[in-house]
Amino acid sequence: xxxxxxxxxxxxxxxxxxCPGCGNFGILTAVKTVLKELLVRDELHRVVLVSGIGCHxxxxxxxxxxxxxxxxxxxxxxxxxxxxxxxELLVIGHAGDGDAYGEGLxxxxxxxxxxxxxTFVVHNxxxxxxxxxxxxxxxxxxxxxxxxPKGSPESPLNPVELMLASGATFVARGYAGRxxxxxxxxxxxxxxxxxxxxxxxxxxxxxFNTYDFYNKHVREIGPEHDPKDFESAMHLAxxxxxxxxxxEIPIGIFYRVSRPLYEEAVRVPERxxxxxxxxxxxxx
Amino acid sequence: MSNFDFSVLFxxxxxxxxxxxxxxxxxxxxxxxxxxxxYDDYPSxxxxxxxxxxxxxxxxxxxxxRERVDLLVALxxxxxxxxxxxxxxxxxxxxxxxxxxxxxxxxxxxGIVKDLSAPxxxxxxxALASAARILGLPFEELAETLRRDLPKATEVNLxxxxxxxxxxxxxxxxxxxxxxxxxxxxxFGNEALALGAVAAGLRFYVAYPMxxxxxxxxxxxxxxxxxxxxxIHPENEIAxxxxxxxxxxAGKPAMVGTSGGGFALMVExxxxxxxxxxxxxxxxCQRPGPSTGVPTYTMQADxxxxxxxxxxxxxxxxxxxxxxxxxxxxxxxxxxxAWHYQIPVLLLSDKHLSESLFNQELPxxxxxxxxxxxxNGEREYRRxxxxxxxxxPLAFPGxxxxxxxxxxxxxxxxxxxxEEPEDIVRMxxxxxxxxxxxxxxxxxxxxxxxxxxxxxxxxVWGSTRGAALxxxxxLGLRYVQPLVLEPFxxxxxxxxxxxxxxxxxxxxxxxxxxxxxxxxxxFPVEEVLLxxxxxxxxxxxxxxxxxxxxx
Ligand code: SF4
Numbered sequence: 077x078x079x080x081x082x083x084x085x086x087x088x089x090x091x092x093x094x095c096p097g098c099g100n101f102g103i104l105t106a107v108k109t110v111l112k113e114l115l116v117r118d119e120l121h122r123v124v125l126v127s128g129i130g131c132h133x134x135x136x137x138x139x140x141x142x143x144x145x146x147x148x149x150x151x152x153x154x155x156x157x158x159x160x161x162x163x164e165l166l167v168i169g170h171a172g173d174g175d176a177y178g179e180g181l182x183x184x185x186x187x188x189x190x191x192x193x194x195t196f197v198v199h200n201x202x203x204x205x206x207x208x209x210x211x212x213x214x215x216x217x218x219x220x221x222x223x224x225p226k227g228s229p230e231s232p233l234n235p236v237e238l239m240l241a242s243g244a245t246f247v248a249r250g251y252a253g254r255x256x257x258x259x260x261x262x263x264x265x266x267x268x269x270x271x272x273x274x275x276x277x278x279x280x281x282x283x284f285n286t287y288d289f290y291n292k293h294v295r296e297i298g299p300e301h302d303p304k305d306f307e308s309a310m311h312l313a314x315x316x317x318x319x320x321x322x323x324e325i326p327i328g329i330f331y332r333v334s335r336p337l338y339e340e341a342v343r344v345p346e347r348x349x350x351x352x353x354x355x356x357x358x359x360x
Numbered sequence: 361m362s363n364f365d366f367s368v369l370f371x372x373x374x375x376x377x378x379x380x381x382x383x384x385x386x387x388x389x390x391x392x393x394x395x396x397x398x399y400d401d402y403p404s405x406x407x408x409x410x411x412x413x414x415x416x417x418x419x420x421x422x423x424x425x426r427e428r429v430d431l432l433v434a435l436x437x438x439x440x441x442x443x444x445x446x447x448x449x450x451x452x453x454x455x456x457x458x459x460x461x462x463x464x465x466x467x468x469x470x471g472i473v474k475d476l477s478a479p480x481x482x483x484x485x486x487a488l489a490s491a492a493r494i495l496g497l498p499f500e501e502l503a504e505t506l507r508r509d510l511p512k513a514t515e516v517n518l519x520x521x522x523x524x525x526x527x528x529x530x531x532x533x534x535x536x537x538x539x540x541x542x543x544x545x546x547x548f549g550n551e552a553l554a555l556g557a558v559a560a561g562l563r564f565y566v567a568y569p570m571x572x573x574x575x576x577x578x579x580x581x582x583x584x585x586x587x588x589x590x591x592i593h594p595e596n597e598i599a600x601x602x603x604x605x606x607x608x609x610a611g612k613p614a615m616v617g618t619s620g621g622g623f624a625l626m627v628e629x630x631x632x633x634x635x636x637x638x639x640x641x642x643x644x645c646q647r648p649g650p651s652t653g654v655p656t657y658t659m660q661a662d663x664x665x666x667x668x669x670x671x672x673x674x675x676x677x678x679x680x681x682x683x684x685x686x687x688x689x690x691x692x693x694x695x696x697x698a699w700h701y702q703i704p705v706l707l708l709s710d711k712h713l714s715e716s717l718f719n720q721e722l723p724x725x726x727x728x729x730x731x732x733x734x735x736n737g738e739r740e741y742r743r744x745x746x747x748x749x750x751x752x753p754l755a756f757p758g759x760x761x762x763x764x765x766x767x768x769x770x771x772x773x774x775x776x777x778x779e780e781p782e783d784i785v786r787m788x789x790x791x792x793x794x795x796x797x798x799x800x801x802x803x804x805x806x807x808x809x810x811x812x813x814x815x816x817x818x819x820v821w822g823s824t825r826g827a828a829l830x831x832x833x834x835l836g837l838r839y840v841q842p843l844v845l846e847p848f849x850x851x852x853x854x855x856x857x858x859x860x861x862x863x864x865x866x867x868x869x870x871x872x873x874x875x876x877x878x879x880x881x882x883f884p885v886e887e888v889l890l891x892x893x894x895x896x897x898x899x900x901x902x903x904x905x906x907x908x909x910x911x
Contacts, residue, residue: 078740079740079763079765079774079776080763088774088776089776090776090777118760121757121758121759121760121761121762122757123757124757126606129768134777136765136767137776137777140763141763142757142758142763142764142765143764143765143766143767143775144606144609144636144766144767145765145766145767145768145769145777146602146632146768147628147632147768150598150602150628150629152599153594153598153599153600153602153603153606154602154603154605154606154609156594156599156603156606157564157566157602157603157604157605157606157607157608157609157610157614158606158607158609158610158757159606160564160590160592160603160606160607161563161564161606161607161608161610161611161614162610162611162612162757162758164758165610165757165758182595182596182599183595183598183599186595186599342590342591342592343590344588344590344591345588346563346588347587347588348588349558349586349587349588351558351559351722351724354555354586354587355545355555355722355724358583359545359546359547359551360390360391360543360544360545360546
């Protein structure tokens with residue numbers, strides 16, 4: 077037996093268990109498009125995928141690359157450690173919206189604040205899929221899930237706005253229903269030096285089917301938008317507040333700037349210290 | 361005068377620089393060739409309250425402090441009031457005569473500081489100089505220590521010291537001896553522990569501040585560059601341990617440190633380390649709980665907690681050092697075991713060990729080093745290859761020959777999720793097989809410290825070592841201290857306790873956690889001595905309690 081499937085060097089033998097029609101397929105396609113390019117350039121071994129827990133997380137089982145299938149909400153600290161330890165790695169976090177914006181929210185804000193050199197892809201379907209349909213931090217107000225039968229009393233978080241406010245240096249939104257556009261976003265995100273955040277609208281076919289809604293409203297951000305302009309990025313981010321009503325939902329790169337990297341400020345060179353000398357100097 | 365044994369208590373309010381004063385005194389005396397031990401007692405306050413530090417110096421090795429002090433250095437009147445009864449017969453009291461009146465020897469420390477327009481904090485240097493003078497220590501020795509340990513403000517401190525030294529009367533009684541022998545290093549327990557991990561090959565230290573573990577973080581933040589240790593202070597304890605585990609998965613030895621409350625937050629990740637077989641060392645510096653408890657004091661009450669922390673069943677090691685040399689050695693061993701077996705290893709310390717200053721040689725030679733079974737590059741890599749000893753060879757992301765899949769889910773040998781009953785059993789058995797190797801490695805004479813052969817034995821763990829060892833020597837008891845608490849060194853303990861008729865256990869907690877563990881393994885415990893007021897046993901205290909159980 078081999079980890080890689082015979083036909084596709086990027087695929088494993090794991091059987092895909094997402095529901096037919098799941099938005100995760102679109103994300104997988106987009107990720108594979110970019111990984112294939114890395115394979116061709118013989119750089120695939122530099123990639124580490126880190127996932128949380130939820131439907132999204134199974135993506136690591138389906139791809140024959142290094143991975144860390146982590147726990148709910150904890151994708152970013154694991155990814156951070158990997159990157160700090162080996163800066164040559166291309167570390168890509170995958171998380172669900174419950175994972176990223178619920179359990180793991182503090183880690184997310186801090187990852188953006190620090191400008192860690194990572195990519196973080198959120199499979200945002202506004203519902204808990206694997207735990208069978210509860211509301212999440214991005215579910216619209218009034219969302220009727222199994223934990224909110226009378227409708228969610230909370231307003232959704234706007235993660236794009238939140239990431240801009242937290243200091244992320246690359247902020248984008250994609251749509252699983254447009255895998256080619258999404259692949260381009262991911263390509264740019266992987267190439268970004270710093271914290272690259274990509275919120276992906278990902279319909280959950282079984283518990284919250286938003287295909288029609290998104291197909292109708294998403295609009296690709298055009299060349300008239302200057303991604304270096306923070307104010308207009310914020311303006312664009314506020315155009316849609318993850319409510320279930322919209323005129324248009326911008327997708328594409330909202331913001332991209334360059335800032336010094338956390339790891340360059342913190343990482344110290346490895347060395348075999350002379351402990352006897354250290355003791356002599358500081359402890360005798 | 362080979363039985364020279366002299367204790368000084370420095371007391372004042374928080375913000376008076378009492379801790380620094382004690383530390384300078386300890387180093388000054390250690391440089392004279394004396395053996396020192398420093399105990400620091402302070403409330404969880406930044407200003408006000410009562411702080412004191414006891415520095416004991418002797419011509420023989422000391423690992424504990426005494427209640428009885430020979431010199432009381434009082435920066436405020438409250439210190440005198442509170443500690444007068446601990447004075448020995450031929451004692452001396454030094455106090456600040458500019459601020460209060462008392463029986464004893466007054467020196468106008470505040471006045472000196474004011475006259476020289478020195479910063480108010482230098483009053484502690486004035487007090488230090490008086491103590492040096494009253495014990496006949498040459499000024500040049502004091503000046504040398506100020507130059508070495510206060511390099512930033514040497515000049516002003518030297519001025520204050522000189523003035524205070526001149527105004528203090530010469531020694532009325534005992535003077536400090538000088539030994540021409542070795543000058544032993546002085547280290548706080550936490551510093552020794554940090555250096556032990558470095559000696560074993562530590563590359564990452566990640567921690568969120570929490571007393572009494574914070575000084576490890578401070579030490580690495582200060583010395584990380586020279587020690588080659590990247591030091592990270594993340595947003596919380598959860599991030600700390602997971603970040604460290606990420607680094608470990610990339611092949612870099614990593615350690616985290618915290619106290620009970622912080623460790624509670626790390627427990628989720630501890631279980632992940634168990635499932636995903638990630639080498640990680642967690643330092644748990646205990647303090648009194650439950651919850652916030654008494655943050656700046658000491659207790660050995662988290663043994664039960666660390667033994668069973670984490671959901672599910674997985675092998676772990678729990679080590680408990682009792683002094684600086686043991687902290688150094690066991691920190692290194694912790695890292696070595698974590699990597700050899702790919703498991704979480706817990707180092708159980710407490711405030712008394714972490715924040716007391718020891719004067720010991722560290723075992724720099726023969727220190728355990730990180731090594732691991734590494735993948736030979738043959739055939740396709742399987743992160744969780746099933747082996748006879750349960751240990752799978754390691755490869756790391758970035759290796760062009762391997763695909764490394766680490767996972768929190770139950771998995772097959774490649775690391776792909778599985779829910780098949782046979783796979784679940786196979787993997788659980790593989791992980792638990794490591795226990796056999798761990799037992800062989802840890803149920804050994806080196807892992808139980810024994811001294812003497814009396815029929816009465818005093819058994820302790822962790823920081824109770826200092827007071828217990830001294831009392832056991834004095835009273836002719838057999839001293840027994842397991843350095844490893846999981847896996848419990850049952851066979852070795854049985855040998856160590858052979859011929860014992862009366863087993864006494866002493867620990868600083870309210871329910872006798874070691875005693876319970878001993879009994880669970882079939883060792884009958886006659887007497888349990890518990891102290892749980894947040895203070896460690898002193899030599900006298902333990903002796904008094906032991907007399908109460910004399911046959
Ligand atoms: S439950 Fe929803 S998110 Fe999960 S696999 Fe099914 S469609 Fe996809």
